[in-house]
Amino acid sequence: MNHEEINPVPIKHKYFTPGVFILLIIALNGLIFLMGRFFFGLGSVTNLNDQYPWGLWIGVDVAAGVALAAGGFTTAALGHVMHKEEYNAIIRPALLTAMLGYTFVAMGVFVDIGRWYFIWHPLIMWNGSSALFEVGICVMIYMSVLYIEFLPIVTERFIGKVKLPGFLSGLNNFVDKLLRLLDNGLSKTMFIFIIAGVVLSTLHQSSLGTLMVIAGPKMHPLWQTPILPLLFLLSAISVGFPMVIFESLLASRSLGLKPEMHVLSKLGSMIAPILGIYLAFKLGDMFIRESFVYLKEFNTVSVLFSIEILFGVIIPLRMFLSHKVLKSPLFLFIASALVVFGVLLNRINNFVVAYNPPYSTQSYFPSFGEISVTIGFAAILILVYRFIVLNFPVISLPGLRTAQPTKYTIKGAKK
Amino acid sequence: MPGKSRRDFLKTTAVIGAGVAGLSSSTAKAAPKNILSEDRMGVLVDTTVCVGCRNCEWACKTAHDLPAGELHSYEDRSVFTEKRRPGTKALTVVNEYSSGKNSNLPLDVKVQCMHCDHPACVSACIVGAFSKEENGSVIWDTDKCIGCRYCMAACPFQVPAFEYDKAINPSIMKCDFCFNRTKEGKLPACVAICPVEALTYGTRTELVKIARERIKRNPDKYVDHIFGEYEVGGTAWMYLSSKDFSELDFPKLGTNPAPGVSESIQHGIFAYFVPPVSLYALLGGIMWISKHRKELDEEGKL
Ligand code: SF4
Ligand code: SF4
Ligand code: SF4
Secondary structure (H helix, E strand, O other): OOOOOOOEEOOOOOOOOHHHHHHHHHHHHHHHHHHHHHHHOHHHHOOOOOOOOOOHHHHHHHHHHHHHOOHHHHHHHHHHHOOOHHHHHHHHHHHHHHHHHHHHHHHHHHHHOOOHHHOOHHHHOOOOOOHHHHHHHHHHHHHHHHHHHHHHHHHHHHOOOOOOOHHHHHHHHHHHHHHHHHHHHHHHHHHHHHHHHHHHHHHHHHHHHHHHHHHHHHEOOOOOOOOHHHHHHHHHHHHHHHHHHHHHHHHHHHOOOOOOHHHHHHHHOOHHHHHHHHHHHHHHHHHHOOHHHHHOOOOHHHHHHHHHHHHHHHHHHHHHOOHHHHHOHHHHHHHHHHHHHHHHHHHHHHHHHOEOOOOOOOOOOOOHHHHHHHHHHHHHHHHHHHHHHHHOOOEEOOOOOOOOOOOOOOHHHOO | OHHHHHHHHHHHHHHHHHHHHHHHHHHHHOOOOEOOOOOOEEEEEEOOOOOOOOHHHHHHHHHOOOOOOOHHHHHOHHHHHOOOOOOOOOOOEEEEEOOOOOOOOOEEEEEOOOOEOOOHHHHHOOOOOEEEOOOOOEEEOOOOOOOOOHHHHHOOOOOOEEOOOOOOOOOEEOOOOOHHHHHOOOOOHHHHHOOOOOEEEEEHHHHHHHHHHHHHHOOOOOOOOOEOOOHHHOEOEEEEOOOOHHHHOOOOOOOOOOOHHHHHHHHHHOHHHHHHHHHHHHHHHHHHHHHHHHHHHHHHHO
């Protein structure tokens, strides 16, 4: 067996590039509108009203954000639970994306709810019948789990390298010992968190689908179905690996690294079957409920539904079946980007497009402010991601052996 | 030793399982008040009797400390040119429609929260800020609400409104069935002021009887349908009309309670936490086996 050692290192690359400056401007623009929201209320920045209580922020920042962070639990399941060591190189980047992704989901919720200072209420005020309550609780716990899973990367970065400035330097030894203790404790118990992370993810990924079930006939029949939770879970699983490929290729491009094609193509070869299952359920549901009749009309709803299925599922499914695509970074990137786009559109469709209240007088389109905040958040996420991979051992470089491979297995299996 | 360690693992799993199961029993209690009392109250709205004086709009605002203006300003009938909805400035509004069968008088429809028997808002609210009270009122608790607006997405009648223009403590606004008045034995403000008795306040059971009686006595006048008797599992406010309710902008709704499907999914996934805990155990098992198999493989190779 040829063991592929993983060797994550902080990447040496300069932080500021023209692209980074553009992202900074986008981020700043978003923050300005965000201030408006906090000083003058939601109505001043958003196009939300009593007819359309939820808009872009719930659809994209929250719902799509959770789905696109699914790379974290899918790779954890593959690498740690099923113990496929060949994928170790992508677990850390996926973990980082998930951690940042969920952090921004939480921020999305924070800015969207009218009384942000009560965001902690669900912790002590429970409503077991509410799907939103379950999503909220699971996301909170899962986010903590992600932070715990990320901790060893932090300890690894600093163990043996603690250099506190000036008079604090006397504490160097002590802090180092503390880190080692933490690291030791974490690696023994990590399997608990890893499994918990996967369970929590399946729970809230599906409950996110349950959210709109209660809206009943207010939601267009092309999307409204009792199996929404299953569709949400399947689409989240199917976007997990494409998202990992997508960002891995983007990151290596931007940081001037060689793409990890051997891992990525192997990962890519698993996507088609998963997408196939999702497509089967999606189409099967459509035929059982006979909702395809709505596709005969030509309108926004039917067009968006068709784009979602065709470009988001069918075309990438076909692409991932081809060897040529799996071997080419460009095609692999396109196919993955299509799946990412498809799930993004699916969440927008479910939460925004499909929602049609009985007394609507005008339709909803996000305001400039809403869009600014959403892309501003995305820009900040990329900037933080970049900072972390430049300073912490996240991305693995092929052919180097610099760090201990950290692997978590079930404690009992250790000899 | 693998044998001993496996026992360790199973023990850990069991402990976690027990912990989660403990949580689940407290969840059962931590649910909002949702009482479906035998003698819950309701209101029967007879749209053929209502004259569209809009006094109820004024009374409702006054009873809820909303700016109401002068009572006589409500005589202005020009507001009827467009269809209005209850919102943050008015918890109830009256809309006017052209006449129904065997009459040339217009139909006037008072709109407010329906106080559903199985309210979607109560089921949906993330923190249980909505509750269905003993007397049938569905009310909202400002001390709990976080402003997520899920109740608005859930309500089949598109009733709850939100104060989008407030930066601090925006409220969810909707008719509260005058909970504070009925508590003291007073009538709801709108019922009390109505000059033509278009609104009848009483127990829901009684109201259904009255409504049936009216339809039976005047089959030429009324359509044979009490809106709210069965819609979304029944509502406390019910309507009589001389015209199909869809022509009065009532939403077409089935008889199943609005939260039904979503609650059964929710309770299915969380049936005493058995599914999540079994998934946890299953994944733990897979993790243990795949690691162990790998080690055996490697030993065999040596
Ligand atoms: S009409 Fe809407 S707000 Fe009123 S009780 Fe029913 S679900 Fe709740
Ligand atoms: S807006 Fe308030 S009342 Fe409505 S669901 Fe959210 S927390 Fe509950
Ligand atoms: S019952 Fe009270 S709150 Fe409801 S519409 Fe009548 S006056 Fe307004």
